[in-house]
Amino acid sequence: MSTSPPAGASGARLAPEIAARLDRNPDGLLPAVVQQYDTGEVLMLAWMDDEALRRTLETGSATYWSRSRREYWVKGATSGNVQRVVGAALDCDGDTLLIRVDQTGAACHTGARTCFDEGGELPLGADASAADREAP
Amino acid sequence: MSTSPPAGASGARLAPEIAARLDRNPDGLLPAVVQQYDTGEVLMLAWMDDEALRRTLETGSATYWSRSRREYWVKGATSGNVQRVVGAALDCDGDTLLIRVDQTGAACHTGARTCFDEGGELPLGADASAADREAP
Numbered sequence: 001m002s003t004s005p006p007a008g009a010s011g012a013r014l015a016p017e018i019a020a021r022l023d024r025n026p027d028g029l030l031p032a033v034v035q036q037y038d039t040g041e042v043l044m045l046a047w048m049d050d051e052a053l054r055r056t057l058e059t060g061s062a063t064y065w066s067r068s069r070r071e072y073w074v075k076g077a078t079s080g081n082v083q084r085v086v087g088a089a090l091d092c093d094g095d096t097l098l099i100r101v102d103q104t105g106a107a108c109h110t111g112a113r114t115c116f117d118e119g120g121e122l123p124l125g126a127d128a129s130a131a132d133r134e135a136p
Numbered sequence: 137m138s139t140s141p142p143a144g145a146s147g148a149r150l151a152p153e154i155a156a157r158l159d160r161n162p163d164g165l166l167p168a169v170v171q172q173y174d175t176g177e178v179l180m181l182a183w184m185d186d187e188a189l190r191r192t193l194e195t196g197s198a199t200y201w202s203r204s205r206r207e208y209w210v211k212g213a214t215s216g217n218v219q220r221v222v223g224a225a226l227d228c229d230g231d232t233l234l235i236r237v238d239q240t241g242a243a244c245h246t247g248a249r250t251c252f253d254e255g256g257e258l259p260l261g262a263d264a265s266a267a268d269r270e271a272p
């Protein structure tokens with residue numbers, strides 16, 4: 001789809017034994033599920049390339065790749081709503097990350113605690129389908 | 137990148153007020169974070185198109201789109217490790233789903249409780265970087 005994001009400017013790179021396990025999408029990215037470490041709340045989903053993952057693991061400050069701005073962003077750098085990294089795991093097939101953090105304040109840019117609080121619940125059952133309403 | 141998955145064969149379709157809120161990737165899919173409703177464990181990440189979401193919400197059995205097999209799959213249909221849907225939410229910008237389920241048995245195809253248990257922890261701190269090892 002597009003070219004891979006640039007490598008780290010510092011010359012540091014993700015440890016090869018970690019990099020070898022990553023199954024990246026065509027943009028060189030993996031989805032990162034971000035979870036509050038103690039309450040278990042799923043706060044948000046963001047995207048990481050190798051360098052964002054390296055910065056996250058090494059600095060302990062959650063750092064993502066912005067697909068819209070095409071730049072790295074340290075969560076909370078402007079808002080103060082930082083994410084201190086407590087742990088990180090890769091899934092069974094290496095294509096998804098789980099980042100466990102201690103979230104200061106709101107995770108969502110809207111001010112909601114989580115991005116899913118902001119988006120809200122979807123209806124279960126027949127209300128999810130439009131089929132009945134198409135009957136004459 | 138590729139054509140969208142087919143619509144539901146039954147003629148039913150996702151309620152338009154839900155469909156209008158979805159921001160799909162170029163393949164017509166959204167990542168779905170799957171969480172055990174009571175313990176908060178993040179079990180896995182899978183992918184949904186409109187029809188997988190409709191089936192999930194309407195039937196209460198978590199149903200995903202397999203990107204490799206290009207077909208719908210009801211989680212646990214062969215293994216018995218079903219996911220009963222307790223709730224579902226969309227995030228703030230409509231591009232990620234959170235599905236809260238009651239997982240029977242293992243969520244991971246390897247037999248591990250979660251896909252992140254199977255993949256395992258990544259190192260924090262300097263072990264995440266290869267930079268030091270490149271020094272002469």
